Amino acid sequence: MKNKKGLSRFEHYRDLIVILTQKEVKVRYKSTVFGYVWSIAHPLAFAFVFFMAFKVVMRIQMEGYAVFLIAGLFPWQWFSNSVNASPMVFLGNVTIIKKINFPRSILPLANVLQDMIHFFLSIPVIILFLFIYHKSPSLSWFYGIPLLLGIQLLMTYGLSLMISSINLFIRDLERLTVIGMTLLFYFTPVIYPETMIPGRYMKLILYLNPLSSLMISWRNLFLNGTLELSLVLVSFIYSIFILVLGYLIYAKLSWKFAEVL
Amino acid sequence: MKDPVIVFDHVVKSYSLYHHITGGSKNLLFHLPSALNSIKNSRYEVLKDISFEVHKGEAFGIIGKNGAGKSTILGLIAGVLKASKGRVIVEGRIAPLLELGAGFHPELTGRENIMLNGVILGLTRAEVGRKIDEIIEFSELGDFIDQPIRVYSSGMLARLGFSVVAHLDPEILLIDEILAVGDIEFQKKCLAKMTGFKRSGVTIIFVSHSMEDIKKICDQIMWIDNHSIRETGAPRDVVLNYSKLI
Numbered sequence: 001m002k003n004k005k006g007l008s009r010f011e012h013y014r015d016l017i018v019i020l021t022q023k024e025v026k027v028r029y030k031s032t033v034f035g036y037v038w039s040i041a042h043p044l045a046f047a048f049v050f051f052m053a054f055k056v057v058m059r060i061q062m063e064g065y066a067v068f069l070i071a072g073l074f075p076w077q078w079f080s081n082s083v084n085a086s087p088m089v090f091l092g093n094v095t096i097i098k099k100i101n102f103p104r105s106i107l108p109l110a111n112v113l114q115d116m117i118h119f120f121l122s123i124p125v126i127i128l129f130l131f132i133y134h135k136s137p138s139l140s141w142f143y144g145i146p147l148l149l150g151i152q153l154l155m156t157y158g159l160s161l162m163i164s165s166i167n168l169f170i171r172d173l174e175r176l177t178v179i180g181m182t183l184l185f186y187f188t189p190v191i192y193p194e195t196m197i198p199g200r201y202m203k204l205i206l207y208l209n210p211l212s213s214l215m216i217s218w219r220n221l222f223l224n225g226t227l228e229l230s231l232v233l234v235s236f237i238y239s240i241f242i243l244v245l246g247y248l249i250y251a252k253l254s255w256k257f258a259e260v261l
Numbered sequence: 262m263k264d265p266v267i268v269f270d271h272v273v274k275s276y277s278l279y280h281h282i283t284g285g286s287k288n289l290l291f292h293l294p295s296a297l298n299s300i301k302n303s304r305y306e307v308l309k310d311i312s313f314e315v316h317k318g319e320a321f322g323i324i325g326k327n328g329a330g331k332s333t334i335l336g337l338i339a340g341v342l343k344a345s346k347g348r349v350i351v352e353g354r355i356a357p358l359l360e361l362g363a364g365f366h367p368e369l370t371g372r373e374n375i376m377l378n379g380v381i382l383g384l385t386r387a388e389v390g391r392k393i394d395e396i397i398e399f400s401e402l403g404d405f406i407d408q409p410i411r412v413y414s415s416g417m418l419a420r421l422g423f424s425v426v427a428h429l430d431p432e433i434l435l436i437d438e439i440l441a442v443g444d445i446e447f448q449k450k451c452l453a454k455m456t457g458f459k460r461s462g463v464t465i466i467f468v469s470h471s472m473e474d475i476k477k478i479c480d481q482i483m484w485i486d487n488h489s490i491r492e493t494g495a496p497r498d499v500v501l502n503y504s505k506l507i
């Protein structure tokens with residue numbers, strides 16, 4: 001509401017975030033019998049496909065390739081689900097955007113938070129695979145997971161703000177997002193370790209791709225309980241940069257939303 | 262005379278024609294200079310030099326043909342649109358009455374949707390929580406309140422929507438053609454609630470094609486024709502002139 005101030009304004013923001021995220025989570029689980037199973041079935045199926053292709057058929061020389069895949073694909077799935085859903089975030093809320101003056105930036109945030117919650121809930125599956133491969137969770141998870149969750153949240157939210165805003169004006173972005181995400185996936189060390197990247201592409205993939213350092217960090221944290229400061233720092237800087245850029249684009253375009261919808 | 266709560270001061274609203282872009286960026290890229298030019302020049306004026314004032318506690322009706330610019334005025338008041346020229350001043354908490362089921366999610370129950378809609382419209386969860394029983398009672402939905410609203414009839418949806426807005430304690434209520442749904446019993450209840458609002462000092466902006474409703478509720482009517490004001494005045498006179506033309 002327009003003339004709310006200070007604390008009650010903050011409270012309203014918080015409640016908007018909570019209620020919209022709750023809505024997304026409820027809706028996702030409600031109409032399906034196996035809600036939770038579906039949300040882990042997708043990355044598991046992916047992992048199975050890559051395991052078949054690279055371990056069974058192409059016989060990659062690597063110990064524990066299955067758990068390696070799982071540890072990278074789960075956080076990637078969060079990122080990719082959120083980004084792929086972004087083009088429709090504002091388009092799917094036409095009526096309230098046209099009629100109500102409320103902070104619209106919360107809509108993509110709720111979308112990203114929802115996928116984050118699903119990722120968080122799927123961590124037990126990762127633990128299960130760790131046990132199968134005679135590994136175990138580490139104490140460093142207690143600070144490592146919240147830290148990486150935070151970085152990925154900022155990064156994904158920034159990108160989501162960007163895509164959802166621009167897509168209202170240039171609808172082609174929806175198609176472009178799908179292609180871009182596929183490319184990004186193979187240019188990120190998720191299904192292969194960064195050590196296998198040929199030397200001259202190494203820097204390109206590691207440092208020009210904002211996702212690389214983050215995804216490597218997740219995998220190291222899950223598999224070995226280690227966090228490399230330089231990687232965390234790089235991904236943190238990227239996440240701030242993307243968030244600021246996303247918010248600037250949103251701020252520049254948002255007053256026109258009700259016009260173009 | 263009380264202070265005006267809504268002031269439109271020589272307001273102009275024009276849109277750039279965005280279909281040039283949404284028509285495909287291929288078009289935009291291949292004909293870049295001409296496309297950019299046409300975006301700059303082809304503006305479409307939806308409102309031309311609109312000035313009016315609405316005072317606190319007044320019920321202000323807006324009539325006119327489809328596409329005349331009525332909903333644009335509501336958008337400007339609600340703050341979702343920006344005037345291209347002129348000033349729009351609005352003082353007070355605004356509650357828009359949404360069209361059927363807007364802002365609701367079909368898979369959620371009536372109760373969950375009340376919470377969702379209430380928070381989107383500007384209340385906190387605690388505030389909605391305090392009012393929810395009252396809202397449910399007003400809606401007369403009974404046991405249906407815990408059913409997903411995809412099983413609701415359109416009348417039930419209208420009841421749910423109006424019930425939420427009616428309990429928001431708005432200072433300015435925006436109503437865009439809504440009372441036509443629901444049974445006569447509930448329509449009466451809505452009209453009664455609106456009269457109650459008026460008495461307690463709520464300003465009402467009412468867009469409708471039903472001259473009966475407009476005459477019943479409004480103190481003043483503005484007739485928008487061809488994107489500008491044709492006439493403003495007492496309901497009876499304006500409605501009479503308007504019906505003559507049709």
